[in-house]
Amino acid sequence: MRIAITLSGYGYVHRGSEIMVENVVKHLQKNHVVDIFSIGCDRHCIEIKSFRRDSSFAKIFPERIQRYLEHALFALKAVYRIARRSNRYDLVWCHDGEAAMPFMKALQLLQGIPVIVTGHGGGTSDLLISLFHPDAIVVFKPEAQKAIQKRFKNISVTQIPHGIDLEAVRNVRPDYSIIEKLDRPIIVSTGALVKVKRIHLLIQAVKELKQGTLVLIGDGPLKNELQELGQNLLADRFLMLGEIPHSEVLKWLTLADVYSLASAYENFSIGLLEALAANCPVVTQYDLNRKRIVGDAGILVNCEDTKNYAAALFNAYQTNWDNQPQKQVSNLDWAVIAQKYERLFELVLSAQPIPEEIS
Secondary structure: OEEEEEOOOEOOEOOHHHHHHHHHHHHHOOOOEEEEEEOOOOOOOEEOOOOOOOOOHHHHOOHHHHHHHHHHHHHHHHHHHHHHOOOOOOEEEEOOOHHHHHHHHHHHHHHOOOEEEEOOOOOHHHHHHHOOOOOEEEEOOHHHHHHHHHHOOOOOEEEOOOOEOHHHHHOOOOOHHHHOOOOOOEEEEEOOOOHHHOHHHHHHHHHHHOOOEEEEEOOOOOHHHHHHHHHHHHHHHEEEEEOOOHHHHHHHHHHOOEEEEOOOOOOOOHHHHHHHHOOOOEEEEOOHHHHHHHOOOEEEEOOOOHHHHHHHHHHHHHOOOOOHHHHHOOOOEHHHHHHHHHHHHHHHHOOOOOOOEOO
């Protein structure tokens, strides 16, 4: 197969969708020709010069508008490049949400190239993607699948979860000397420093805990605000590491006593999966999706209740979890996930029915 992947942030953002594409492509490239179209190309991809959400000009727009502008303008240019390629692609795998869909639909209709979309946004974003009837939509949870099927009767939507590089986690060699002087428990949180992650709730809970060190890993528009809050409330019990190499993230997850994510909404958090793979128990906001991900390998709580959140962090630290966190994600290696996508692509190209879950 000749596969074109569109993902605007690949190469300059390193979050869930970019990590997923990077790992799935490693396996797809063994048997197929795969081209990644992206704005930021510090890795091997086909560069599209376009609006970037991290540019100085972008700062005049709200965060949501920044993202829409990046996705839409990038998709317009990427579709033009794809359509003009002399070696026609067999399919396009799109990761730029509803803002990209008018241009993907044009490619689908005018060139006859199948379009498969992974819905990273969830909720309303998935429904807006569905309006354009791509050849298949991939979602991460059954609630999203049912919501689409309820409103759109003749659309192919299937579930494929995120994965993790289990071998990379197993091969981590942590440096325990870096935590010798840190107050325990060591609580690690990773991800974008944005409003929906509600990191301020985690900072407040660690203050309530009155012990332990909070380690934040990630970058985003709230970095300065959260750094000030953390230093004011936690003093030397707070570390802001910013954006660090993924190998270093895995080391911190291996060193952590507890991993926590207070976000109001998560579609399918790679951070949670990687923490569990590192055999680190997690404390996160209660919802059905995270209950499925975490199972009996952590504690789910209302993160807005500071006292209960703090108590959950302490209980997670005190509990002997044995190897339950690792067992929880033992079937989610990226090699398995890549095989599921490969099977989906084959079904689409052969015009076969798409099952609700790819086996």
